[in-house]
Amino acid sequence: MPRTHRRAPALLVPLLLCAGLLLSGCANPGRGSADDDPTRPVTLRFWHGWSEKNEVKAVDAAIARFEELHPNIRVKSTGNVSDATVNQALRAGGGDAPDVVSSFTTDNVGQYCSSGMWADLDPFMKKSGLDKEKVFPKTLLSYTSYKGTQCALPLLADAYGLYYNKDAFEKAGITRPPRTMSEFREDAVKLTERTSGGSYKQLGFMPDFRLYQNSPDRLLAQWGPKYFDADGKARLAESPETAEFFTVQRDLIRAQGGYGPLERFRTTFGDEMSSQNAFLTGKLAMHMDGEWRGLMLNEAEPSFRWGTAPMPVPDDRADTYGRGYLTGTVAGIAHSSKHQNAAWELLKFLTADTEQVVAFANAIHNIPSTNAALASPKLDRDPAFRTFLDIAANPRSTGMPPSVNGGQYIVSLRDFSFDVEAGRVHDLAKGLRALDRQIDDDNLQSRN
Amino acid sequence: MHTTAVAVALFFVLPFVFVFLTSVMSDDQAMSGDLWPHEWNWSNYAAVFNTPGFLDWWRNSLLYAGLGTLFTVCSSVPVAYALAKFRFRGRRTALVLVISTMMLPPQVIVIPMYLVWAQQLHLSGSLWPLIIPMAFGDAYSIFLLRQFLLTIPKEYLESAKVDGCGELRTLLGIVVPMAKPGIAAVALFQFFYCWNDYFGPQIYAAQNPGAWTLSYGLESFKSAHSVNWNLTMAATLLVMAPVIVVFFFAQKAFVEGVTLTGVKG
Amino acid sequence: MAIPLAPELRRKRTRERLRTLGFLSPWLVGFTVFFGYPLLATVYFSFMHYNQIQSPTFVGLRNWRYVLEQMPLFGPALWNTLWLVVVMVALRVAFGLGIGLLVTKVKTGAGFFRTAFYLPYLAPPVAATVAFVFLLNPGTGPVNEALSAVGVSAPNWFNDPDWAKPSLVLLSLWGIGDLMVIFMASLLDVPKEQYEAAELDGAGAFAKFRYVTWPSIVPIVMFAVVTGVVQTMQYYTQALVAGKLASGVSIGPGTVIQPGYPDHSTLTVPQLVYSLGFQNFNTGAACVLSLVLFAIAMAVTSLLMRKRAGLLTAED
Incomplete structure (x- = not known):
């Protein structure tokens, strides 16, 4: 090959010309501006993640209300948009890029704020005299900001708790949902029924991290872990909670037949959001899920009675019962938007207008995300939903701390957790130390 | 010998059969492990067609594959002709470079390319970043066409020259008609490459569901629309169908093309 | 000495060259713009920190060290491929x-x-x-x-x-x-x-x-x-789709799905390039990995150029 290359330098000249192209070729995507007049006619693009029929209907209703209040602003909404999509589109910029964006997870807020991808909202709040400390609950404000930059606002919140099959509980002679991890394990074993062939007919609780919403960070919330120290270094290995959590998790798996059989059973489950959801079909007697599941269960009319409760807590911290994992949809303004003032009007309406927040929360059964809406008499308070309102209000409930690297540390935690549940981590302490190092390396790599 | 052939044929055919049987089962039965449907739910196919976006995916796949094939053939034929029939300095180098690009995994250069299409030209969210480059020659097509053109005897071309034909007229009037089987094979390959492409649409079209192709949409079909295996299998068959139909019409060109890849061994 | 013939010969030469260039031009442009440029840019970005939002900054060999020494998925991806x-x-x-x-x-x-x-x-x-x-x-x-x-x-x-x-x-x-x-x-x-x-x-x-x-x-x-x-x-x-579907994990909007289920056993190098470049927006590390893939591909291609593989014959 080298011999042939030497023979035709003429062909390689264009290759070298590329260097020029390259040097001129890495400008940034178009910057947006906040100089627009929000009373002038404008069309905004709003991207969100909702896709179920009732959800889309609720979004459309919200937009209709907004357009009535602001006749000069038209809103074009696009649903079923994932974070990956938002991420790509905002980096690409261009005419089709959204003005108002939202994300179903708080995982990436740190990245959105620190990179400037989502515009800082404090100047807008100041202009319109909105006192965020008064309007939004503190936990929700903390998961929508990173190092003092408030680049997102909560757009309804999600709390995680336990759904249980009351008929199955009755049959197994269990009188109330479990409150501690030991009770949880005992109940799970009692509720597990097998077929004659040795596989499962009904499982007490499937702890596997890949099941539906069972991501380890959500289950770990019952321990109230601390992910980072004051310097932003990962400290999962130092806190005894993490190791305890994995031990309890492994006990749960062992008590119900082991990882292999459980995972095999998992492959018989239908899609989470479909009519073949494993809790809905009675394959699972207890199940961790978000508050929205209640509405879906009501609509699907399962053949059994069901109830809700907070997830159990560690035995030695029984007094913390009632806590749970919190997250929520977050919304912000795209840095590339040329109509940021108009976009703010929409964002303000969606996140801070009490009537709107209550109506939206009722329509899709999510936790309202403003203090006023939480106190509103119009809020739907059926008992199953009430459980989640209480979890959300519990001061010990936690969300995920934002990181400059977005949700990468959660992905690393998940990866490690998959290894643990499969029994491939023999020295937990050592594994956790390696995990911390990995998270720190990744964070360092993502910094400038 | 015959029993072996039958046994092996089962391995090839049974997956289609199972997929088809599942595609007409009810939601519940598709999750049961049953092999034979209790009732034949032909409405599953209607349900797939009624999935939001499914028809758009068809249109986009046709656009991508159609234009992509047209552009590739038009741009690759002259290059292949030059490489096969012209004598010039650097010919071997050019050939080596064509083969090198043909062998190169597309992931090697995708990131800077994406940045240009997305940030400079603002064309991400469409299939144009995949279609436009095909107007500038495709290494694999160039290589295959060249292999084919090598088999055209020199005398034909020279007699054309004696008749006073310019090179371009020789190409269009003599070479292209003679190379029809080769061009057909290359066109088919390119069509199926585009039809089957997943990586390209994932990079450029993912952010805009309106630009998804069948191959890309199918993968997200199950998860994005929370559907069950029966509908997924129906959709799978609907994605396979056009390719198989085209095969039966263009069987000869296909086999020709596949042998062409190895003919110079 | 056939001096009088020379200008005509030269003209013919030039014409032939132009003709060749004309026929090759689609590919020459394509090769430069869609291959040459991105390849050089990949090398350039492998030394930069670039999250595709803020301007790229030079970080020396940091991306290389990160991929080759710190990134836990590099080993499995290479092994699987x-x-x-x-x-x-x-x-x-x-x-x-x-x-x-x-x-x-x-x-x-x-x-x-x-x-x-x-x-x-x-x-x-x-x-x-x-x-x-x-x-x-x-x-x-x-x-x-x-x-x-x-x-x-x-x-x-x-x-x-x-x-x-x-x-x-x-x-x-x-x-x-x-x-x-x-x-x-x-x-x-x-x-x-x-x-x-x-x-x-x-x-x-x-x-x-x-x-x-x-x-x-x-x-x-x-x-x-x-x-x-x-x-x-x-x-x-195939590896990506199989891993995604078999994992049974719903692609809930927001969730980043790490490819390679189960336990990175189906993670290939190209998937890792995608994941680094388009999920983590770690442009530098993705470009380093691209170049590793490029090196391997070129090694194989040079084998291909040998006579026995039959792509090139002596008269080429």
């Missing part, structure tokens, strides 16, 4: 040759068998993979259902880290049609007289294959191996 390159290619070539022999030997229904063996190759990779994930689903798939009915304990296929890659190999064997046709054509090209001569010498079936068939199909086998290696280095779609 190499595993597939060795095992998948070897089995595909062997199986393709076997099927080729089979169809050339079958007397009745040859047309049916050829079509049956060829059709799966036409199934779009995504569709074929979706189908296989369903068929091999341990809980509800018909294959395990059928196997357990006859008392065979079936593996968990795409859901078992030890079986996921073999399952992908199985999928690739299903789509053997392309190799079957190539082998079939070359097997039919072996002169009949040679077999007859061998038979006269009393050669058995094996000896006939070893001394008559094999020598004449060696170049085709070589070709199949090398192109197989190149294709497998790009292996992306």
Whole structure:
């Protein structure tokens, strides 16, 4: 090959010309501006993640209300948009890029704020005299900001708790949902029924991290872990909670037949959001899920009675019962938007207008995300939903701390957790130390 | 010998059969492990067609594959002709470079390319970043066409020259008609490459569901629309169908093309 | 001295050059813009920190150290890609040759068998993979259902880290049609007289294959191996789709799905490039990995340029 290359330098000249192209070729995507007049006619693009029929209907209703209040602003909404999509589109910029964006997870807020991808909202709040400390609950404000930059606002919140099959509980002679991890394990074993062939007919609780919403960070919330120290270094290995959590998790798996059989059973489950959801079909007697599941269960009319409760807590911290994992949809303004003032009007309406927040929360059964809406008499308070309102209000409930690297540390935690549940981590302490190092390396790599 | 052939044929055919049987089962039965449907739910196919976006995916796949094939053939034929029939300095180098690009995994250069299409030209969210480059020659097509053109005897071309034909007229009037089987094979390959492409649409079209192709949409079909295996299998068959139909019409060109890849061994 | 002829000759030369350049121009432009530029830019970005939002900053060898030393997925991805390159290619070539022999030997229904063996190759990779994930689903798939009915304990296929890659190999064997046709054509090209001569010498079936068939199909086998290696280095779609679907994890908006389920066993280098570049927006690290892939691909390509692989002949 080298011999042939030497023979035709003429062909390689264009290759070298590329260097020029390259040097001129890495400008940034178009910057947006906040100089627009929000009373002038404008069309905004709003991207969100909702896709179920009732959800889309609720979004459309919200937009209709907004357009009535602001006749000069038209809103074009696009649903079923994932974070990956938002991420790509905002980096690409261009005419089709959204003005108002939202994300179903708080995982990436740190990245959105620190990179400037989502515009800082404090100047807008100041202009319109909105006192965020008064309007939004503190936990929700903390998961929508990173190092003092408030680049997102909560757009309804999600709390995680336990759904249980009351008929199955009755049959197994269990009188109330479990409150501690030991009770949880005992109940799970009692509720597990097998077929004659040795596989499962009904499982007490499937702890596997890949099941539906069972991501380890959500289950770990019952321990109230601390992910980072004051310097932003990962400290999962130092806190005894993490190791305890994995031990309890492994006990749960062992008590119900082991990882292999459980995972095999998992492959018989239908899609989470479909009519073949494993809790809905009675394959699972207890199940961790978000508050929205209640509405879906009501609509699907399962053949059994069901109830809700907070997830159990560690035995030695029984007094913390009632806590749970919190997250929520977050919304912000795209840095590339040329109509940021108009976009703010929409964002303000969606996140801070009490009537709107209550109506939206009722329509899709999510936790309202403003203090006023939480106190509103119009809020739907059926008992199953009430459980989640209480979890959300519990001061010990936690969300995920934002990181400059977005949700990468959660992905690393998940990866490690998959290894643990499969029994491939023999020295937990050592594994956790390696995990911390990995998270720190990744964070360092993502910094400038 | 015959029993072996039958046994092996089962391995090839049974997956289609199972997929088809599942595609007409009810939601519940598709999750049961049953092999034979209790009732034949032909409405599953209607349900797939009624999935939001499914028809758009068809249109986009046709656009991508159609234009992509047209552009590739038009741009690759002259290059292949030059490489096969012209004598010039650097010919071997050019050939080596064509083969090198043909062998190169597309992931090697995708990131800077994406940045240009997305940030400079603002064309991400469409299939144009995949279609436009095909107007500038495709290494694999160039290589295959060249292999084919090598088999055209020199005398034909020279007699054309004696008749006073310019090179371009020789190409269009003599070479292209003679190379029809080769061009057909290359066109088919390119069509199926585009039809089957997943990586390209994932990079450029993912952010805009309106630009998804069948191959890309199918993968997200199950998860994005929370559907069950029966509908997924129906959709799978609907994605396979056009390719198989085209095969039966263009069987000869296909086999020709596949042998062409190895003919110079 | 033919001085008077020189200007005319030169004109002819120039014309010829322009003609050549004209014919080659689509490719010359394409090669420069869609290959040369991005390749150089990949090298450039491998030394930069660039999250595709803020301006790139120079970070020296940090991305290289990160990928080669710190990134835990680099090892598994490289291993999986190499595993597939060795095992998948070897089995595909062997199986393709076997099927080729089979169809050339079958007397009745040859047309049916050829079509049956060829059709799966036409199934779009995504569709074929979706189908296989369903068929091999341990809980509800018909294959395990059928196997357990006859008392065979079936593996968990795409859901078992030890079986996921073999399952992908199985999928690739299903789509053997392309190799079957190539082998079939070359097997039919072996002169009949040679077999007859061998038979006269009393050669058995094996000896006939070893001394008559094999020598004449060696170049085709070589070709199949090398192109197989190149294709497998790009292996992306099937592994990604199989991992995603088999994991059963819903792609809830917001959730980043790490490719490679189960336990990184299906993670290939191209998938990692995608994940770094388009999920983590770690442009620098993704470009480093791209260059590693480039180096491997070029090493293989240089093998290809050798005469035996048959892509280039002496007169080229």
